[in-house]
Amino acid sequence: MVKSTGTSNLTRSNRNWIRGYSIAALVMFITYQYLLPWEGLPLGIYDGINKWMPPAALNESLVYVIMALGLNIIVGYAGLLDLGYVAFWAIGGYCAGWFMSEFFYFLNINFFGSVPAESPGIHINFWLVLLIGGLVCAFFGALIGAPTLRLKSDYLALVTLGFGEIIPQVFFNGEDFFGFNISNGTKGIVRVDPIPAGVKNLGPFDFGWKLLLFIFLAAVMVFISLRLRRGRLGRAWLAVREDELAASMMGVPLMRTKLAAYAIGAFSGGLGGVAFATHVDGVYAERFNFAISIFLVAMVVLGGMGNVWGVILGAFVLSWVNGNGLAAFGSVYNETFGTSIDFTSFTFLLFGLVLILMMLFKREGFVPESRMKLLMHESELDEEESVEKKKKVGR
Amino acid sequence: MRKSPWKRRRKWGGKGVNNLLVAKNISVAFGGLLAVNDVSFDIPKKSIVSLIGPNGAGKTTFFNVLTGLYKPSRGNILFGDQDITDLPPHKIAEIGIARTFQNIRLFGLMTAQENLLVAMHSHLKSGVFATIFRTKRQRKEESEAVDKAQAILDFAGVGRWTNEYARNLSYGDQRRLEVARALALEPKVLLLDEPTAGMNTQESQVFIDFINKLVAERDIAVMLIEHDMKVVMSVSQRVTVLDQGEKIAEGSPDQIRSNPRVIEAYLGKPKVARK
Ligand SMILES: Nc1ncnc2c1ncn2[C@@H]1O[C@H](COP(=O)(O)OP(=O)(O)OP(=O)(O)O)[C@@H](O)[C@H]1O
Ligand SMILES: [Mg+2]
Numbered sequence: 001m002v003k004s005t006g007t008s009n010l011t012r013s014n015r016n017w018i019r020g021y022s023i024a025a026l027v028m029f030i031t032y033q034y035l036l037p038w039e040g041l042p043l044g045i046y047d048g049i050n051k052w053m054p055p056a057a058l059n060e061s062l063v064y065v066i067m068a069l070g071l072n073i074i075v076g077y078a079g080l081l082d083l084g085y086v087a088f089w090a091i092g093g094y095c096a097g098w099f100m101s102e103f104f105y106f107l108n109i110n111f112f113g114s115v116p117a118e119s120p121g122i123h124i125n126f127w128l129v130l131l132i133g134g135l136v137c138a139f140f141g142a143l144i145g146a147p148t149l150r151l152k153s154d155y156l157a158l159v160t161l162g163f164g165e166i167i168p169q170v171f172f173n174g175e176d177f178f179g180f181n182i183s184n185g186t187k188g189i190v191r192v193d194p195i196p197a198g199v200k201n202l203g204p205f206d207f208g209w210k211l212l213l214f215i216f217l218a219a220v221m222v223f224i225s226l227r228l229r230r231g232r233l234g235r236a237w238l239a240v241r242e243d244e245l246a247a248s249m250m251g252v253p254l255m256r257t258k259l260a261a262y263a264i265g266a267f268s269g270g271l272g273g274v275a276f277a278t279h280v281d282g283v284y285a286e287r288f289n290f291a292i293s294i295f296l297v298a299m300v301v302l303g304g305m306g307n308v309w310g311v312i313l314g315a316f317v318l319s320w321v322n323g324n325g326l327a328a329f330g331s332v333y334n335e336t337f338g339t340s341i342d343f344t345s346f347t348f349l350l351f352g353l354v355l356i357l358m359m360l361f362k363r364e365g366f367v368p369e370s371r372m373k374l375l376m377h378e379s380e381l382d383e384e385e386s387v388e389k390k391k392k393v394g395r
Numbered sequence: 396m397r398k399s400p401w402k403r404r405r406k407w408g409g410k411g412v413n414n415l416l417v418a419k420n421i422s423v424a425f426g427g428l429l430a431v432n433d434v435s436f437d438i439p440k441k442s443i444v445s446l447i448g449p450n451g452a453g454k455t456t457f458f459n460v461l462t463g464l465y466k467p468s469r470g471n472i473l474f475g476d477q478d479i480t481d482l483p484p485h486k487i488a489e490i491g492i493a494r495t496f497q498n499i500r501l502f503g504l505m506t507a508q509e510n511l512l513v514a515m516h517s518h519l520k521s522g523v524f525a526t527i528f529r530t531k532r533q534r535k536e537e538s539e540a541v542d543k544a545q546a547i548l549d550f551a552g553v554g555r556w557t558n559e560y561a562r563n564l565s566y567g568d569q570r571r572l573e574v575a576r577a578l579a580l581e582p583k584v585l586l587l588d589e590p591t592a593g594m595n596t597q598e599s600q601v602f603i604d605f606i607n608k609l610v611a612e613r614d615i616a617v618m619l620i621e622h623d624m625k626v627v628m629s630v631s632q633r634v635t636v637l638d639q640g641e642k643i644a645e646g647s648p649d650q651i652r653s654n655p656r657v658i659e660a661y662l663g664k665p666k667v668a669r670k
Contacts, residue, residue, distance in 0.1 A: 223527075224527055227526055227527045227529065228523065228526055228527065231521060231526035231533070231537070232512075232516060232519050232521050232526060232537075233523060233526060234526075235505070235509055235512050235513050235516070236513060236516055238502065238504075238505055238509070238513075239502050239505065239513040242502040242503065242504060242505065243500055243502060245464070245500070246496070246500040246501075246502065247502075247513065248483070248484040248485050248488075249462055249464070249484050249485075249488055249493075249494060250485075250488055250493075250513055250514040250516070250576065250577075250580065251485050251488035251489045251514060251516050251517035251518075251580055252485055252513060252516050252517075253483075253485045253517075254485070260523065264523070371504040371505075371560075374504055374560070374562075375504055
């Protein structure tokens with residue numbers, strides 16, 4: 001019999017994480033906002049940071065962190081597979097594109113926007129757009145969830161897959177969407193409004209401050225995740241993940257519980273989408289491709305399904321390898337050994353390999369949730385047990 | 396959800412106002428197989444009634460109909476004066492019918508306490524925002540729920556396993572925890588599907604005492620599916636016998652014991668006769 005693991009898991013307070021998280025945030029912020037531009041910084045360190053983790057790459061990783069945390073609620077907490085999460089990223093992105101740019105140039109709406117009042121287009125305050133993006137995504141999450149959540153999980157995965165293909169395609173061909181231009185199609189929406197942050201408006205190159213902002217958004221998602229997890233809804237998610245039938249027999253409404261996971265998870269996708277639009281200063285349809293959905297699922301699975309810290313780590317590592325790490329490694333390798341291997345072309349080979357190895361040797365992820373660890377090794381246990389039983393019967 | 400108000404308000408009348416639950420002419424078909432065939436059954440208040448029958452008689456299927464897992468192809472079920480035939484399982488649980496399973500279905504990777512808190516889901520009110528901001532009301536509700544869960548765990552004799560994962564408990568304790576989880580729903584009717592399966596005589600006796608105490612102390616009625624005749628005969632006020640989906644006898648334990656049709660149904664079924 002497995003020894004007690006429940007106690008520590010439950011009684012360990014979640015209060016202390018905020019301090020650790022803040023310290024890490026501050027260190028990153030100071031490094032990138034003050035240390036990096038500082039003239040006294042030795043050139044070696046300056047080059048090193050810019051090579052291995054330049055500001056833009058770091059900020060992009062954080063966008064991935066925000067979204068992976070949302071997907072974790074769907075996949076990790078409620079145990080529903082979503083292979084089309086990129087759709088929420090796109091929807092969030094276009095919310096930013098519509099409501100804080102000159103895209104609707106024939107209109108002139110300015111609601112606490114960060115640009116002069118006479119600028120054409122819709123210019124709603126960034127913080128509000130963040131909320132709108134989140135809510136619109138939550139709405140779409142519930143919308144596709146409602147008719148599909150009754151399906152068995154394999155079919156559900158297929159439907160989400162389709163959703164993740166359709167939404168980006170709609171935007172990709174959105175120059176003429178039933179007569180309306182909703183996305184500028186492949187040209188994309190170029191330039192979104194800067195972020196109003198008190199004394200200063202944050203444009204595309206204010207990496208340090210936006211880093212802080214993204215870290216904050218991720219913290220909000222961590223906070224929401226941890227709080228919900230320990231409450232009524234979180235327990236219902238867990239119960240549904242374990243045994244849907246028993247959960248419904250114990251008074252848990254399956255549809256509502258799953259829909260809540262979908263909507264809240266999608267909300268985070270909206271936040272990430274708006275954040276990403278300000279990061280790249282625009283919305284470009286070709287960025288929202290299927291690979292990203294899979295990439296996000298891999299982050300959640302490799303990091304440790306259901307554990308926010310594992311998911312953050314997974315998102316960081318994978319987006320870093322994909323964005324900058326592998327390229328930097330490749331250039332160092334090629335310089336040292338005088339080769340000319342294009343390492344970045346092996347990205348997906350590498351991911352595939354890592355996924356396979358992880359599934360073979362560490363199925364529960366880098367930083368697993370304790371329950372998940374037990375769950376992932378359950379099948380092995382069962383096998384052992386049944387072998388033992390057979391032996392006994394044989395005797 | 397489909398609701399027909401006139402149906403819900405309909406009284407069953409006549410057949411004894413004391414009945415908590417009345418199932419009338421229930422039939423369940425799986426393809427060509429009539430697993431339950433025109434079975435009527437009622438559960439009086441504060442009673443312990445049993446459903447017995449050989450393997451495959453349709454007992455569990457009948458439970459599954461009562462709890463909304465299967466819709467009967469014929470017949471209807473009244474709970475109080477409410478028609479619950481078409482209610483979804485979680486609604487049926489919420490209004491007061493709780494059950495355990497023939498093969499234990501606890502949430503293995505949740506602690507004993509969490510298992511009970513899940514069952515309290517429908518009685519708790521806190522929504523998403525209250526939980527995120529941990530409002531005063533939410534904290535109060537949670538701590539009260541935790542206290543109540545502990546009381547039920549103690550009552551069921553598994554109080555020391557509060558923070559243990561359900562799957563780590565011994566078989567007997569898992570059975571007890573499943574009953575505790577069902578009790579956390581504050582049911583008016585408790586359906587137990589072979590609760591003493593795998594228990595030895597002594598453990599069964601403890602369990603019988605527990606059930607008696609339960610009915611005595613709480614306003615609850617128990618319906619039992621049981622293979623162990625000693626348990627059935629000692630706790631039940633009424634025994635109903637199913638065979639191949641049909642009700643072949645109903646009466647007091649003594650009447651059932653001497654009923655020739657029952658004896659016939661059980662003979663030649665070595666698995667049951669053994670007991
Ligand atoms: N979901 C189902 N689909 C098809 N057939 C089913 C289903 N559930 C039960 N049956 C069949 O219905 C009949 C009654 O099964 P049920 O489980 O109700 O028997 P039982 O009286 O509980 O038996 P046991 O004592 O073995 O638990 C059996 O023949 C069984 O194979
Ligand atoms: Mg059965």
